[in-house]
Amino acid sequence: MLNFLGIGLILGLSAGFAPGPLLTLVISETLQHDLKAGVKVALAPIITDLPIIIFTLFILVNLSGFHSFYALLVGSKIVIALLVGKSRSFLSGNVYIYTMRFLGMALCVLAVILFCDGFRLLKFI
DSSP: OHHHHHHHHHHHHHHHHSOSHHHHHHHHHHHHTOHHHHHHHHHHHHHHTHHHHHHHHHHOTTOTHHHHHHHHHHHHHHHHHHHHHHOTTGGGSHHHHHHHHHHHHHHHHHHHHHHHHHHHHTTOO
């Protein structure tokens, strides 16, 4: 169970903090309006993706890590909205840069672990 939680943590935070269209929209809404608008945009995937989530959960009940991945994906967008609302220079600051570097290294470590698990399952190792 902790294995899936760890995978969901790394993938969810990495996907949530990575630059992309949703992150851009969250930041622009927060800067143009206020924190409340940024949080609303960050929560939008919960509403728009709900049918996909329900279908996926119905089909893939055994994926325990899915919940943590999605929660961290949406949660990290909310954190970005909060940080941008408090400090408009957050994205150019060292905290964001080092967070992305750390998450990049964590993804590399996770990739090696998953490759080793795959090779063990295929009996290459």
